[in-house]
Amino acid sequence: LIAEPIGLNTNRKNFKIYSKNGTTPPLYIEEIWNIMMIDEGDLDGNGTEEFGFSWRLEVGNWTTYHVYTFIDGLWHEMVSTTQYMGHWEEGFTYSSAVKPTKRKGYLKVLESHGGEDFKKEKKTVKIDSRPIPKGIVHFGEIVE
Numbered sequence: 001l002i003a004e005p006i007g008l009n010t011n012r013k014n015f016k017i018y019s020k021n022g023t024t025p026p027l028y029i030e031e032i033w034n035i036m037m038i039d040e041g042d043l044d045g046n047g048t049e050e051f052g053f054s055w056r057l058e059v060g061n062w063t064t065y066h067v068y069t070f071i072d073g074l075w076h077e078m079v080s081t082t083q084y085m086g087h088w089e090e091g092f093t094y095s096s097a098v099k100p101t102k103r104k105g106y107l108k109v110l111e112s113h114g115g116e117d118f119k120k121e122k123k124t125v126k127i128d129s130r131p132i133p134k135g136i137v138h139f140g141e142i143v144e
Helices: 085-090
Strands: 002-009 012-018 027-032 037-041 050-055 062-071 074-084 098-100 106-113 119-126 130-132 136-138
Touching: none
Parallel strands: 027 136, 074 106
Antiparallel strands: 002 012, 012 027, 037 050, 050 062, 062 074, 074 130, 098 106, 106 119
16 A cells, blocks of 8 residues: 655645555545554454554644554444553554454554553454545544
């Protein structure tokens, strides 16, 4: 997959994510400062490859990490997690945010929580893939 910037908008950009061989329709990510894609492999064991990327804005110490998959002709968001960038010093990275489990239909997720103590939490979550019917995610929200 390739993430190509399209249409510049001050600091935030729009990206078109597409496959070199045209096997999937494009996924459009709008109003994001920067994108870093991670090849997640086959997280759910269904034979298709997933990818993740961080949703970053111009400033701040918080980011979200989203994992996407392609099912039955549509892009889906498999899971998202929130990360406090200060946890990166403790080995908390995008590539460690989501991992497969032996339990079918579930993923291991690392997540940061705010409040008085910025803590990390490892949990197992049920995959609840949300379809992206128009293939557009605008400022972190799926366009229906």
